[in-house]
Amino acid sequence: xxxxxxxxxxxxxxxxxxxxxxxxxxxxxxxxxxxxxxxxxxxxxxxxxxxxxxxxxxxxxxxxxxxxxxxxxxxxxxxxxxxxxxxxxxxxxxxxxxxxxxxxxxxxxxxxxxxxxxxxxxxxxxxxxxxxxxxxxxxxxxxxxxxxxxxxxxxxxxxxxxxxxxxxxxxxxxxxxxxxxxxxxxxxxxxxxxxxxxxxxxxxxxxxxxxxxxxxxxxxxxxxxxxxxxxxxxxxxxxxxxxxxxxxxxxxxxxxxxxxxxxxxxxxxxxxxxxxxxxxxxxxxxxxxxxxxxxxxxxxxxxxxxxxxxxxxxxxxxxxxxxxxxxxxxxxxxxxxxxxxxxxxxxxxxxxxxxxxxxxx
Ligand SMILES: CCCCCCCCCCCCC/C=C/C(=O)SCCNC(=O)CCNC(=O)[C@H](O)C(C)(C)COP(=O)(O)OP(=O)(O)OC[C@H]1O[C@@H](n2cnc3c(N)ncnc32)[C@H](O)[C@@H]1OP(=O)(O)O
Numbered sequence: 001x002x003x004x005x006x007x008x009x010x011x012x013x014x015x016x017x018x019x020x021x022x023x024x025x026x027x028x029x030x031x032x033x034x035x036x037x038x039x040x041x042x043x044x045x046x047x048x049x050x051x052x053x054x055x056x057x058x059x060x061x062x063x064x065x066x067x068x069x070x071x072x073x074x075x076x077x078x079x080x081x082x083x084x085x086x087x088x089x090x091x092x093x094x095x096x097x098x099x100x101x102x103x104x105x106x107x108x109x110x111x112x113x114x115x116x117x118x119x120x121x122x123x124x125x126x127x128x129x130x131x132x133x134x135x136x137x138x139x140x141x142x143x144x145x146x147x148x149x150x151x152x153x154x155x156x157x158x159x160x161x162x163x164x165x166x167x168x169x170x171x172x173x174x175x176x177x178x179x180x181x182x183x184x185x186x187x188x189x190x191x192x193x194x195x196x197x198x199x200x201x202x203x204x205x206x207x208x209x210x211x212x213x214x215x216x217x218x219x220x221x222x223x224x225x226x227x228x229x230x231x232x233x234x235x236x237x238x239x240x241x242x243x244x245x246x247x248x249x250x251x252x253x254x255x256x257x258x259x260x261x262x263x264x265x266x267x268x269x270x271x272x273x274x275x276x277x278x279x280x281x282x283x284x285x286x287x288x289x290x291x292x293x294x295x296x297x298x299x300x301x302x303x304x305x306x307x308x309x310x311x312x313x314x315x316x317x318x319x320x321x322x323x324x325x326x327x328x329x330x331x332x333x334x335x336x337x338x339x340x341x342x343x344x345x346x347x348x349x350x351x352x353x354x355x356x357x358x359x360x361x
Contacts (some may be wrong), residue, residue, distance in 0.1 A: 004048075013115050021043075033081075194224055
């Protein structure tokens, strides 16, 4: 058997040297390092000249650490060495002229500035990991908080899903007739979900979630005025088709929003769900506010007629001030609330998709 030299490919980082020996099915490997300077390689395998014994020797430009890591695969032998001092080498070997069997490993090749950037990125990743770990370690109640949020989101998801499925099935079976008894079939569940939703205002106050207090307050208060004051207290409103549209629009967004939060509690993300959570509000929110405005407008004559919640006035000023005046003011507030929350959700959407794009790059 002839003794031949295999093709050797190399690349470096500030602290390491990588060698790739082009020898498949290598056997009887004998790799040693002399005086931390010279690598001797000998093995049998299939190289450029068929099955043979191959060997080479490399005298490095600077000393390396005594440990030699190597891994032989079906295709090649990978060798990794650590430089004794972490610095960039101008070339691999002592001799100026590059040995003929040696070539750059372009799969691994980086020039000095790229390698520095890679090093920096690794450092940043390490620092981020440490800061996340220390944050996790410094909050002994994290598990409890996540457990509570997960359960809250699960309950809301089940509640709104029940409403959504119930309304959809009835719509398919009864058609337009289902519009008229939405309240009687789903109000109890909607009451429950919307009472629970008060926690959404409390959670940011307790620092449990990063939601802004005002957007959450506008959302919860806005819906509860419609549910409890307009629909809940006026029987004449309860069989109007507008109830169907309001409840359907509310529950459509929630069957995506709550599962999105549930996944966030277990540090998981489904791209499609994230997209739906941060996109569906674009048509649904204005439609929701329009449906709510219709409900308020329809309730005005009923409040005038029944004098419910009207404000007693001194005899000199008249009998009483109808609650419909308060509601007319509320109509203006609704569109202000729509503007504030639309802007908030738009910012959340941009922040979410911008940070995702950055992660992908
Ligand atoms: C005195 C009365 C005055 C009242 C004035 C009233 C005016 C009323 C006018 C307004 C009327 C509104 C009526 C509503 C109509 C409708 O709903 S129509 C249907 C469509 N609706 C929607 O699309 C709105 C849905 N609602 C929301 O999106 C929220 O309620 C919100 C507060 C408006 C915005 O949500 P926010 O939490 O700020 O954004 P996110 O990006 O989702 O969350 C921020 C981060 O917090 C984490 N998080 C939030 N909640 C939870 C949770 N429960 N569990 C776990 N985690 C949560 C979330 O994951 C985010 O974290 P990061 O991803 O790490 O950023």
